Amino acid sequence: MLARHNSVRLVPRHGSTTAVVGVLDRTTGPRLRDSLLELAAESDDGVLVDVEGLELEDRELVKVFSFVALRLGDWPAVPFVLVTGRPDQRAVLAAQSAPVYADAASAEAALERPARKRARRVLTRSSRTSTSARAFVRRTCAEWRVPELAEDAELVATELVENALRHTDSVPRLRLELRRRRLSVEVADESPRPAVVREGLDLTETGLGLRMVAKVAKVWGSSRRRSGGKTVWAVLRRA
Structure with a gap:
């Protein structure tokens, strides 16, 4: 008998x-998780997912939606x-604390969209790329009246930009976003390889590396985009 591939x-x-x-099982669960995270990485306003056409072969795996919601909070x-619209699905999802609604109107109303500020800069690959990134960050923090975050934001932007220059052939795309008390610093490139903290780096030549980003940021990560490439990001929090 041939095995079924969901x-x-x-x-x-x-x-x-x-x-x-499709079917949510132990094979498709990780793929669904990654696909939703990639979708959210390119969403500015929110993600509304209709799951009525999804069969829950293993009900424990609906935790994937709770995980995604928690992860996107960072x-x-x-x-x-x-x-x-299926009451049986809503009961299973609600039991796992997943944010589920019975109709699109209710779900849309629940998409809380707090005010946020965004600034973007496409950088050129040159000996002054990091300098340009720092100047952009410093100026933006001043305009947004968060000068207390400028120093850490400049450090993070420098390391993320340098990481993109060293490990990809891409033109780094820098984005800042201020939402409530959080400032995110993001650098997108065209390489799908995730950014990782490497041990034993020579920190005297190419900067302090992602280890410094991990130290100053509340949280940081590397997220693939559905359109290709990835975004490496870090979140700073106002005191």
Whole structure:
């Protein structure tokens, strides 16, 4: 007898809604988790997921949605909600503390979108790339009246930009975002390889590395994008 190979996929719908169709099991669960995180990495306003077409073969695995919601609270800090017209699904999802609603209107209303400020800069690859990044960060922090975050934000931007220059052939794309009391510093590149902290680096030549980012940031990470490449990000918090 041939083994059954289940699948799960995301299907874009109208507005900010994306449908998930297929079977959620121990094989497809990790793929669904990664796909939702990649989707959110390119969302500015929030993620609404219609799960009515998803079969829950293993009900314990609905925890994947709770994990995604928790993970997105750190970055990119966008709201994440589920919608399904099936009462049986809502009961299972609610039991795992997943943010689920019975209809699209209720789910849309639950997409809390707090005010945020964004600034972007596409950098050129040159000997002055990091200098330009620091100047952009310093100026933006002054405009947003968060000078107390400028020093750490400059350090983080420098290390993320240098990391992109050293390990990819991409033009780094720097983005800052201020939401409530959090400032995120993000650098996107075209390489899908995740950024990792490497041990034994010679810190005297190319900067302090991602270890310094990990020390000054509240949280940091590397997230793949559905369109390709990745975003390396760090979140700083105002006192």
